[in-house]
Amino acid sequence: MDTIKTYNKRKKEEEEEEEETAMEVGFLGLGIMGKAMATNLLRKGFKLTVWNRTLSKCDELVEIGATVGATPAAVVKKCKYTIAMLSDPSAALSVVFDTDGVLEQVVSGKGYIDMSTVDVDTSSKISEAITSRGGHFLEAPVSGSKKPAEDGQLVILAAGEKALYEEAIPFFDVLGKKSFFLGQVGNGAKMKLVVNMIMGSMMNAFSEGLVLADRSGLDSKTLLDVLDLGAIANPMFKLKGPTMIQNNYSPAFPLKHQQKDMRLALAQGDAIAVSMPVAAAANEAFKKARSMGLGDLDFSAVYETVKHLQHSS
């Protein structure tokens, strides 16, 4: 009789533990984007276990209810679903494959959702590793910056396992205003790089326009008003224009990440022989900006490089 009781008690505890695990969501990477996204998930009632390479960045999340995992592996062990938001391909790979990384605890049924902006190769390597251990993988890079992340207004570009996409919709509903499922792994990465290639090229054209207007004796604020009323009005010019003309480059989207995206988009074009001279020139300007020590500022700081080119000519 006692044996049956003990068995039933243990079974109930296991079921409770399983339920608990199912509700826990892991979050790796609490930079500008990750912090805002994790905060939204917590505020909407998800139980979050967070990890960041610089562990002190977890403190603010702990204050609003998060638990800290000591390593990426510890987070995955505890949670059925883990979301990552990391700087670049090398960070995304390191968090999965290094000692104490994600892969050590991926077993059947675990879901890994990488929302970092990376290239197809990186995403495919991660996908193969996770799925070969019975886990499920989704890439889900986002369009939208710090403010859309804070407001839960990102555009989510998901690709990979459709079933995991369906399961992740409650997270995406909190994080974004719209999510797309784009098919096989790689399509999310490709779409995100196309979008950011266009954005980086536009930022350069905009910077050149601001310089040309200024050197032509025109008022920059009037230029912004004219642009905003015409066919090329857009939220980026409207948001960044006023701060750029005040030389304020407080980072929302760090310039080093925009340059990484230009580089990866050019490689994407290179592989399929798509010629992109405008994007290539924009990439050079972002590289120049990095060499001027502007990499941690907002990507709109490329305006300083465009101004600098006039001084040196």
Ligand SMILES: NC(=O)C1=CN([C@@H]2O[C@H](COP(=O)(O)OP(=O)(O)OC[C@H]3O[C@@H](n4cnc5c(N)ncnc54)[C@H](OP(=O)(O)O)[C@@H]3O)[C@@H](O)[C@H]2O)C=CC1
């Ligand atoms: N900011 C934006 O507007 C947008 C950014 N993105 C993309 O989202 C991703 C994150 O961007 P964002 O939050 O702005 O970037 P941040 O630079 O603010 O944060 C980067 C994060 O990656 C971590 N990291 C960097 N290198 C490593 C490593 N080797 N191992 C482990 N962790 C590492 C950082 O940890 P630590 O704190 O220790 O440095 C930090 O948590 C990037 O891929 C970016 O391109 C996409 C849309 C918009």
Ligand SMILES: O=CC(=O)O
């Ligand atoms: O990746 C950057 C963004 O603003 O989107």
